[in-house]
Amino acid sequence: MPTTSPVSEQGQQAGPAAAAQAATRSTRGPTRRHDPDVAGLGRPRALAFVAPALLLVSVFLVFPAIWTLYLGLLDYSLTGAGAQALTFVGLGNYVSALTDPQFHRSLYLTLVYVFGSAVIGQNVLGFLLAWFLSRADRVVRSVLTILVLLAWILPGSVVAFLWQALLDRRNGTLNALLGTTDQAWVLDHPMWVIVIFNIWRGTAFSVLLYTAALTSVPRSHLEVARMAGASSWQQLRDVVLPTIRGHILTNTLLITLWTFNDFSPYLLTAGGPDGASEILPIYIYREAIIGGHLGFGSAISLLLLLTNLVIAVFYIRLLRTRSRGQEA
Amino acid sequence: MKRLSVRARAAVGGIAAVALLAGCVGAKETGSSSDPTANASAKEVTLVISANDIKGGKNAAEAAWIEDVVIPGFVAAQKAKGVTAKVTFNGAGVEDEQYKTKLELNLRTGSGSDVFATDGIWLGELAAAGYVKPLDDVVGKAASSWDGWGQISEAVQQNLTFKDKRYGIPNGTDGRVLYFNKKLFAQAGLPADWQPTSWADIIAAGQALKGIKGVTPIQVNAGVPMGEATTAQGFLPLLAGTGQPLYDDAKGTWQGASAGVKDVLDFYRQVYGQGLGDPRMQQDKAGRDQSFAEFSQGKVGILAEGDYFWRSIVCPDKTECGATSMPDRDSVVGWAKIPANSPGAGVNGQDFVSVSGGSGWMISPKTAFPQQAWELLAFMASADMQTKLSQAQIRVSARKDVNDATLKGDPLLSFISETVLPITTYRPSDEHYNEVSLAIQQATADVVNGKSPQEAAATYEKSLGEAVGADHVAGQ
Numbered sequence: 001m002p003t004t005s006p007v008s009e010q011g012q013q014a015g016p017a018a019a020a021q022a023a024t025r026s027t028r029g030p031t032r033r034h035d036p037d038v039a040g041l042g043r044p045r046a047l048a049f050v051a052p053a054l055l056l057v058s059v060f061l062v063f064p065a066i067w068t069l070y071l072g073l074l075d076y077s078l079t080g081a082g083a084q085a086l087t088f089v090g091l092g093n094y095v096s097a098l099t100d101p102q103f104h105r106s107l108y109l110t111l112v113y114v115f116g117s118a119v120i121g122q123n124v125l126g127f128l129l130a131w132f133l134s135r136a137d138r139v140v141r142s143v144l145t146i147l148v149l150l151a152w153i154l155p156g157s158v159v160a161f162l163w164q165a166l167l168d169r170r171n172g173t174l175n176a177l178l179g180t181t182d183q184a185w186v187l188d189h190p191m192w193v194i195v196i197f198n199i200w201r202g203t204a205f206s207v208l209l210y211t212a213a214l215t216s217v218p219r220s221h222l223e224v225a226r227m228a229g230a231s232s233w234q235q236l237r238d239v240v241l242p243t244i245r246g247h248i249l250t251n252t253l254l255i256t257l258w259t260f261n262d263f264s265p266y267l268l269t270a271g272g273p274d275g276a277s278e279i280l281p282i283y284i285y286r287e288a289i290i291g292g293h294l295g296f297g298s299a300i301s302l303l304l305l306l307t308n309l310v311i312a313v314f315y316i317r318l319l320r321t322r323s324r325g326q327e328a
Numbered sequence: 329m330k331r332l333s334v335r336a337r338a339a340v341g342g343i344a345a346v347a348l349l350a351g352c353v354g355a356k357e358t359g360s361s362s363d364p365t366a367n368a369s370a371k372e373v374t375l376v377i378s379a380n381d382i383k384g385g386k387n388a389a390e391a392a393w394i395e396d397v398v399i400p401g402f403v404a405a406q407k408a409k410g411v412t413a414k415v416t417f418n419g420a421g422v423e424d425e426q427y428k429t430k431l432e433l434n435l436r437t438g439s440g441s442d443v444f445a446t447d448g449i450w451l452g453e454l455a456a457a458g459y460v461k462p463l464d465d466v467v468g469k470a471a472s473s474w475d476g477w478g479q480i481s482e483a484v485q486q487n488l489t490f491k492d493k494r495y496g497i498p499n500g501t502d503g504r505v506l507y508f509n510k511k512l513f514a515q516a517g518l519p520a521d522w523q524p525t526s527w528a529d530i531i532a533a534g535q536a537l538k539g540i541k542g543v544t545p546i547q548v549n550a551g552v553p554m555g556e557a558t559t560a561q562g563f564l565p566l567l568a569g570t571g572q573p574l575y576d577d578a579k580g581t582w583q584g585a586s587a588g589v590k591d592v593l594d595f596y597r598q599v600y601g602q603g604l605g606d607p608r609m610q611q612d613k614a615g616r617d618q619s620f621a622e623f624s625q626g627k628v629g630i631l632a633e634g635d636y637f638w639r640s641i642v643c644p645d646k647t648e649c650g651a652t653s654m655p656d657r658d659s660v661v662g663w664a665k666i667p668a669n670s671p672g673a674g675v676n677g678q679d680f681v682s683v684s685g686g687s688g689w690m691i692s693p694k695t696a697f698p699q700q701a702w703e704l705l706a707f708m709a710s711a712d713m714q715t716k717l718s719q720a721q722i723r724v725s726a727r728k729d730v731n732d733a734t735l736k737g738d739p740l741l742s743f744i745s746e747t748v749l750p751i752t753t754y755r756p757s758d759e760h761y762n763e764v765s766l767a768i769q770q771a772t773a774d775v776v777n778g779k780s781p782q783e784a785a786a787t788y789e790k791s792l793g794e795a796v797g798a799d800h801v802a803g804q
Contacts, residue, residue, distance in 0.1 A: 078432050079450075080759040083457035169608065170618075184608050272553060273611035274777055289429055291766065292453075 065305060072299035078292035093299035102275065103300065106283040110260065113195060113279050118259035121199035123252055126206020131236075133207070134214050145207070152204035160267030163197060167268075186269050190277035194265035201264070206251055213247035214240070246319065253315035257308055280304050364468035368699045371411055375697060375704055378418040378431075379445035385421035387640065389648055389721035394419075397716050402707050406700075415704065425555050435459035435692060442695040443704055445499070448487030448686045449556070449755050449762075455490045456759035461693040462493035467702040476709050479727040483754065487686035490757055496690035497709040498726040502634045503682045503748035504565050505663045505740075506530070512629050513662070515540055523664045525671050525679065527569070527595055530630065534604035537629035544606045545629040546599050547619045550772035551610035558610075558772055559765040560683055560755065561632050566592040568681035568753045569668035574764070575756035581802040582764055582792055585785035591669060593771060593781035600776045607776045624652040632666065634685075638740045639722055648721065663740055665748065675753055684752040686726070724749070763795035 041049070072094065075087045097103050129148065133141045151159075166173045169184040186193050217240050225235045241248075263281045265271075271278035271286060278286070280300070288297020367373075377399075381391035399415045406413040418441055420427055428450055434440025436459065446454070454460045463471035471494070477485070480498060488496040510520045516536040524530045530546065537545035549562040567574055570588030575581075583589055599605040609615045609622075620641045622628045631637070642654040642661060654660060666681055668674030674681040689708060691701045707713060714725045718734040722741050725731050735742045755761065767788050774784035793801050 078429075078436070078457075079453035079459070079762070080456045083436070083459070169612070184612070187608055187611050270553060270613035272613055274552070274773055290425060292432075292762070 065302075068298045068302050068305070071295055072302050074295045076295035076298070078289070078294055080292070082292075082295075089295070093296045094303070097296065097300050097303060102278070102283065105275065106278050106280045109191065109277065110279040112191060113198070113262075113265070114256055114259045116191075116195040117198035118202070118255040119252060121195060122203045122206045122255050123248070125199060126203045126251070127210045127248075129203065129207045130210035130214055133211060148204045148207050151200055152202065156264050156267060159201065160264070163268055167193065187273045190269045190273065194268060194277050194279075197265065197268055198259060198262065202255060202258070205255065209247060209251045210244070213244040216247075217243045249315055249319050253312065253319075256311055256315075260304070260308055260311070364466060364698050367697050370697060370700070373406065373411055373413045373697050373700045375413065375415045375443060375695075375701055376418055376441040377415065377443045377704070378420070378441035380420050380422065380424060380427040381445070382419040382421035387421075389640075390717065391417070391419050393713075393717045393720050397720075398704075398708055398713060401713070402704055405707065406703075411700075413700070423555065432457075432459065435694075438694045440692065442692055442697065442701045443689055443708075444692065445687055446488075446496070446690055447556075448498070448688060449757060449765075451488060451490050451495055452757040452759040453762055455495060459693075460495055460690055462490075462495055463691070463702075464493065466691050466693050466695075466698050468698075470699065470702055470706075474706055476706065476711075476727065479711070479729050481728065483684075483749075484686055484726050486754060487757075488688040488690070496688045497705055498686050498688040499709075500723050500725045501684050501686040501749070502636060502724060503684050503744040503752055504561055504632060504634045504666060505682065505744070505748060506666055507623070507631045507633060507637060508533075508662045508664065509623070509626055509629055510660050510662045511626060512537060512540060512543060516629070520662060522662060524667045526667050527566075527669050529667065531595075531598055531604065533630060534599065538604060540629075543627055543629055544609070544622065545604045547605060547609070547623070547628050547631045548596065548599055549610070549616065549619070549632065550596055550600065550605075550769075550776045551615065552766070552769045552773050553613045554610065554616050555769065556765060557616050558769045560685060561634060562596075563592060563768050563772060564683045564753070564755065565632065565666045565681055566595055566669075568683060569666065569674045571668075571673055571675060571677075573675055573753060575758060575761075576802060577756070579802070581800050582760075582796055584792055584801040584803060585782075585789040586802065589771075589788065590781050590785045593775050593784050596772055596775040597781050601778070605776075610773065610776045620652045624654050626660075635724065635741060635744050638663075639738075643721075658739075663743065665751075674751075678751055680751055682748045682752040684749065684754055688726070760796045764792060767791035767795060 037046075039046070073088060073090060075082055075089045075092070077083055129144070133144060136144070154162075167185040169175070169182060169187070172185070174185060175181065175183050221239050221243070222235055225239050230238065261281060262279075263285065265277060265279060266282050266285065269277040271282040281304075284297050284300050284304070287293050287300065377394060379387070379390065379394065381387035381394065383391045383395065385391075394417050399417060402415055403413050420430070422430075424447065428447070431440070431444060431446065431450075432454070435454065436457075451460070474497075476497070484498045484501050485494065487498050487501065488494060506524070508522060513520060513522060513533075516533075516539065518533055518536055522533065524533065534545035537543060548566075549558045551558060564574060567583070567588055570591050572583055572586065572588050574583055576583075600607045600610070609618050612618060619628065619631065620637070623631050624642050633641075638657075638661070641649055641652050642657050643649040644653060644655050644657050646653045646655075668679055668681055671679045689705050691698065691705060695701045709726070711727060711729050714727050714730040715733060717723075718725050718730055722734065722738045724735070724741060724745050731745060735745050758764075770791065771784045771788035774787060775781055789801060
């Protein structure tokens with residue numbers, strides 16, 4: 001049944017049957033039969049099964065997205081007359097967002113933040129840690145895993161407080177360690193601070209994912225490579241990385257999307273000084289909630305949503321070419 | 329058939345979404361008219377009070393007053409009438425901007441408290457949005473015939489008045505002065521009874537203080553993180569010292585990049601461009617708290633603040649003022665009136681100027697018990713309750729009878745009440761004020777970050793035009 005198979009995997013033009021086929025193919029290898037109703041449920045029962053999920057998705061995802069689109073077309077504010085008499089401004093909010101230099105700066109900073117802290121930072125550090133842990137002895141592995149996980153599971157407010165104490169200009173731990181005085185890290189290097197903060201905070205996920213991925217690399221392949229005289233680097237490049245390519249893409253997709261929507265830098269820098277670390281979620285917060293421009297905020301939110309969709313589609317396409325490539 | 333089903337599903341989804349949208353829009357436009365007589369004779373009453381006060385934190389004295397004095401007193405008074413009142417306090421201890429946002433969201437959704445504290449400058453926005461309504465509409469006659477109005481001066485009543493209608497009962501008022509550290513002044517060879525008569529005098533004192541190592545000579549709030557404190561404690565008192573108020577009531581125009589605005593921004597340049605102030609503190613998101621901490625540690629020479637600073641930040645009592653309390657406050661902290669740019673250059677030709685505001689208590693139009701909420705409000709504003717609050721923490725109350733009885737004991741508060749309030753100015757309670765204030769904060773931030781006053785003023789005028797409309801901006 002079309003509803004039980006991941007339709008999105010294959011795109012619209014192929015139709016549900018082909019999608020189901022593709023799903024079977026990617027999990028079980030070449031197709032043997034053409035019956036789309038693998039579970040034998042029949043259409044009504046299958047629909048009944050997915051109805052709750054579809055309902056949840058529509059209420060919590062589709063509807064808010066449409067609602068955001070609608071609000072973005074209004075001159076809608078939190079207070080003042082704009083809260084009472086809503087006027088339709090068409091694409092006005094979108095035009096002013098796209099021509100606002102602060103929006104451009106925020107978008108740029110977001111890209112720097114995502115690329116620096118997630119795509120490069122968490123990914124590379126996560127992989128290196130997982131690689132190291134897979135070879136380390138038991139005790140080292142346990143201790144490091146706990147430390148890495150701790151950064152991940154602590155509540156955001158606690159973490160923010162710890163980092164404020166670390167970076168404080170007057171009595172900060174970092175200044176005490178380095179012997180520097182009056183060094184305002186958060187003000188001098190706001191982007192570095194939030195990038196490093198997010199790497200520290202989020203690497204645990206990549207470590208876990210890559211640890212699992214590395215166990216899927218067949219030992220025999222590595223042994224053959226070693227017997228053929230491959231160095232560590234060659235083993236990594238020619239055996240490990242090709243095997244876990246799918247995991248890398250999945251990991252990058254997930255952390256990219258999370259980081260794009262990440263608001264926690266606000267707890268450290270509040271977007272400052274003077275907007276120097278104002279990534280898009282903070283920009284939206286400042287415009288919509290502090291400034292009260294709810295309509296404008298909705299418009300930017302929708303732009304953020306679209307950016308996320310583009311990224312997701314890009315990665316999913318990469319993933320698909322990979323699974324096709326493996327079959328060929 | 330399969331194609332049809334896809335289309336059918338899309339159609340169903342679309343219809344559901346449209347229905348939901350329509351439902352939401354519809355819901356917003358119905359039912360907000362309040363009936364003053366609702367539940368007037370109820371025997372069981374539930375009321376919630378909220379304020380940006382919390383025990384052990386911000387405005388601890390007022391929080392304790394609400395929880396330990398007001399609520400038990402009100403409950404007892406109601407019990408005497410045979411009414412069971414259940415009153416709870418919903419406290420907070422956050423930045424004023426955050427409290428405001430929470431308040432607005434609560435009022436918007438119709439949830440939240442029956443009686444709440446607000447800053448007078450928020451009234452324009454709240455009223456224009458329809459979140460609050462005049463007392464005459466929410467409560468009716470009981471409010472207009474209240475005997476306490478006679479004790480509250482017109483100027484203070486203005487704080488909670490919008491378009492000639494009262495929206496709540498003022499809680500008190502305040503005034504801004506220049507605080508200075510007498511110990512540092514002595515070190516720099518400056519008099520203990522310092523009273524500058526021009527901006528140049530302030531700069532000169534700053535230059536003298538600059539020689540002391542580890543001391544920030546002047547702290548005049550600037551930048552966005554300080555929020556309204558930038559506007560009310562820094563920019564506006566200075567602007568009042570150039571002769572023109574920010575907002576011209578008669579013409580309905582705001583000052584754009586005028587000579588006065590440029591002069592004020594140039595004062596900021598003199599302070600922060602010449603090492604007399606600490607630009608970092610203005611950029612830091614906890615900058616205001618840092619400025620308090622540093623002043624209490626004797627590391628700031630001159631600080632522009634309201635009387636809140638005196639009574640709630642550097643008071644000698646450690647349980648009330650916490651880490652910033654100054655046991656030797658009365659001998660170390662001096663104060664002076666804020667001078668105009670030059671003598672006689674201030675508004676109305678004044679030599680000295682100040683800015684006042686005032687908070688107060690309002691009733692949510694969506695309360696289920698409007699009469700009882702008003703009774704609570706009137707109880708809080710009664711001479712007895714206000715006296716108890718002033719005794720717990722001295723402040724300028726809204727009531728004359730209370731001030732007469734309580735202010736004598738405190739030198740600064742009587743100074744504010746006798747010397748500062750007569751020369752003070754108030755902020756406009758216009759619905760655009762918040763946005764204008766944000767533009768002002770940004771302009772000061774620009775100067776602190778090294779832009780020229782002309783450049784910052786031009787940017788300010790542009791933002792101002794976007795906020796209030798170009799026809800409401802007064803030119804040069």
